[in-house]
Amino acid sequence: EVQLVESGGGLVQPGRSLRLSCAASGFTFSTYEMNWVRQAPGKGLEWVSYISSSGDTINYADSVKGRFTISRDNAKNSLYLQMNSLRAEDTAVYYCARDRTVSRFDYWGQGTLVTVSS
Amino acid sequence: DIQMTQSPSSLSASVGDRVTITCRASQSISNYLNWYQQRPGKAPKVLIYAASSLHSGAPSRFSGSGSGTDFTLTISSLQPEDFATYYCQHSYSTLRTFGQGTKLEIK
Numbered sequence: 314e315v316q317l318v319e320s321g322g323g324l325v326q327p328g329r330s331l332r333l334s335c336a337a338s339g340f341t342f343s344t345y346e347m348n349w350v351r352q353a354p355g356k357g358l359e360w361v362s363y364i365s366s367s368g369d370t371i372n373y374a375d376s377v378k379g380r381f382t383i384s385r386d387n388a389k390n391s392l393y394l395q396m397n398s399l400r401a402e403d404t405a406v407y408y409c410a411r412d413r414t415v416s417r418f419d420y421w422g423q424g425t426l427v428t429v430s431s
Numbered sequence: 432d433i434q435m436t437q438s439p440s441s442l443s444a445s446v447g448d449r450v451t452i453t454c455r456a457s458q459s460i461s462n463y464l465n466w467y468q469q470r471p472g473k474a475p476k477v478l479i480y481a482a483s484s485l486h487s488g489a490p491s492r493f494s495g496s497g498s499g500t501d502f503t504l505t506i507s508s509l510q511p512e513d514f515a516t517y518y519c520q521h522s523y524s525t526l527r528t529f530g531q532g533t534k535l536e537i538k
Contacts, residue, residue: 357532417465421474
């Protein structure tokens with residue numbers, strides 16, 4: 314059974330950093346592209362970042378470019394999102410999602426809540 | 432970047448109704464268009480991919496059509512569990528923008 318489990322969310326002050334993790338199981342992680350998607354309270358889905366299966370191609374939404382860094386460790390079946398210089402508008406549930414190449418996000422984690430507040 | 436625009440933003444309908452939601456891309460995306468359903472407090476689930484292909488496990492009352500810039504999601508006969516928010520998303524590039532969502536409510 315495919316499972317994606319996010320962790321690392323919590324309350325953080327503006328300007329500080331946080332690192333999210335996504336533990337994958339039930340599939341060959343190293344062969345799939347992965348993404349982070351977030352959803353602010355009461356708002357829609359916002360795609361945040363993409364990483365190719367090998368990690369050599371990465372993209373970011375303009376709203377996080379230069380502050381967030383996506384990475385993966387295929388040996389540990391894990392996806393990461395390093396979030397620096399956090400702002401109040403980064404408050405959201407963050408989901409990791411498996412990517413079927415040039416296609417849909419077919420599996421999602423349950424999400425982890427990040428709250429940026431003083 | 433490709434922008435995705437859905438309409439309407441919200442919709443009221445009754446059980447048994449046929450409902451259509453539209454999605455427009457800011458440039459041609461061929462058939463690289465997906466539809467997701469999200470219930471409150473839950474992660475999204477994919478319904479339709481490649482504009483018109485039904486994802487495994489999605490009910491057959493859901494269908495999609497379109498190509499280029501204009502797409503539609505149709506629910507043939509609304510069921511109580513279909514009242515949720517629906518999102519389109521392009522997969523034309525690795526910057527996978529979503530539409531703003533359409534909230535489907537019970538009339």
